[in-house]
Amino acid sequence: MAVNRAETTKIIIDHREAFFRIIDEIDSSGQGRRASEEFTVARYERYLSISTENLADKERWVVLDALSVTNLKRNKMLVFSHDQTGRFLLVGWLREMLRSFDDMRLRGLTQPDLNHLHERLAVLLEQVKGPQVLWIDNDQGFNELVRTVHDVFNDVAYRLTQNVAALKGRCDALAKIVDGADYSSMDRAGQIAKALEEIYSIHERNVIPTLRFLDPKLAIKRTVNTGGASNVINDPPMRIVEQVIERFGESKKLECVEQLKRVEFQILSLSDEVTILRQGLEQYIQLVEAQRRRYEVIERRYNRLHDEVRDRQDGRRRGFRIPMDSHIFDKAARFRGLKDHRARKGGLLDWPKGAGRE
Structure with a gap:
């Protein structure tokens, strides 16, 4: 059943939650989709069905007819409706009107x-x-x-x-x-x-x-x-x-x-x-x-420590630990003098292959 533009606009306003769901989904998606603001027909119809499920049967069918993609297209409320991809785009004034109901959704x-x-x-x-x-x-x-x-x-x-x-x-x-x-x-x-x-x-x-x-x-x-x-x-x-x-x-x-x-x-x-x-x-x-x-x-301190430790992993059994009086520990000088609980023996580190922090 065809519904005129004025009545369709009123129904859109009264049942805007379905559109809000899709708008919020678009805004939280990837950059490409956010830029286009296209709706998918399948998702739109699913949200529309959810938002009208508590209405009386007669009123529900009126709303579904008015907000159908076919009726929106008939009333020149779509920029395009592409049957092959199942996507459509609301006209600019309608998208802006829907976003204007909540400042959070404005761009x-x-x-x-x-x-x-x-x-x-x-x-x-x-x-x-x-x-x-x-x-x-x-x-x-x-x-x-x-x-x-x-x-x-x-x-x-x-x-x-x-x-x-x-x-x-x-x-x-x-x-x-x-x-x-x-x-x-x-x-x-x-x-x-x-x-x-x-x-x-x-x-x-x-x-x-x-x-x-x-x-x-x-x-x-x-x-x-x-x-x-x-x-x-x-x-x-x-x-x-x-x-x-x-x-x-x-x-x-x-x-x-x-x-x-x-x-x-x-x-x-x-x-x-x-x-x-x-x-x-x-x-x-x-x-x-x-x-x-x-x-x-x-990050700078970690990289310095990382490079210092790695340079000492040359296969020797001695000298692979960084001395406590090394300049690299200057920023932590206040901790010098604490009891050393290091293990008496330590092995070489098993570094992963490749460069950088992996």
């Missing part, structure tokens, strides 16, 4: 994403500065340009707002894991270490690039392809936003200036939120960096 913007937004703004500025633009209110070309400017501005603002919400949601969840530390459990300690590494990754790959994007004074020089030719962008994204608005101001389009200024202020306000987020992450970043420094020190 943060990385440097390539921000670069793309930067390039879109640069292309927009070239269009606004073009000599072919007639700044006449009723001109069709001008009206199309105004609509394009609003679309780009609004989309940039939307994506950055979603980005900040995603970063805050994910970092809050990770911080709770770290703050509830219980090192008596190896599994729990492993979760904490993983959470710290993810916080560090978010800080470096999402938070810092976002702050740079929002800084109108940051010197940026990038080469992009605009209008089929390579052009150099010398201005940061927010400075480009200002220049677009200034061009409308020069043409006395004050209503457009006012509308675009509101979007600009919204984008700039995100900088404060990201700054607060970065400051909140500092203690975790310092903890990760301290752990990495400790690990590097331990």
Whole structure:
């Protein structure tokens, strides 16, 4: 039975748990699958069956009909549906809507994403500065340009707002894991270490690039392809936003200036939120960096000890032990003088074949 798009959308919202299961599964899978966000029909139908099993028969069949791959395709809610591989992909607005129900499922913007937004703004500025633009209110070309400017501005603002919400949601969840530390459990300690590494990754790959994007004074020089030719962008994204608005101001389009200024202020306000987020992450970043420094020190000392011991394994029956006064033990000098409990006789070590620590 065919179900129209409006009713299908409502049913998706009411029964979104089936989609959440798949989204969470995708997010915890390999990088390739995370990037594509494809659903498998078999798994989708299984989760759909589980989420509707407690419904009355009549209601259940309505929901299953509405959320069937066939009905989603009929309502133009799929990018594609591939019968041979049994995979399909929801349209972008639907995926974003499902993720927007929980900040934990939102995706943060990385440097390539921000670069793309930067390039879109640069292309927009070239269009606004073009000599072919007639700044006449009723001109069709001008009206199309105004609509394009609003679309780009609004989309940039939307994506950055979603980005900040995603970063805050994910970092809050990770911080709770770290703050509830219980090192008596190896599994729990492993979760904490993983959470710290993810916080560090978010800080470096999402938070810092976002702050740079929002800084109108940051010197940026990038080469992009605009209008089929390579052009150099010398201005940061927010400075480009200002220049677009200034061009409308020069043409006395004050209503457009006012509308675009509101979007600009919204984008700039995100900088404060990201700054607060970065400051909140500092203690975790310092903890990760301290752990990495400790690990590097331990690894260096182990490698020195490893090399020293191995060099002494030359087949002789004497001199294969490292003397207690060796420089390699300088860092442990406080333990010198303790009673020696070494065995009177020791054999050569049976080193594994190959090089390095195996």
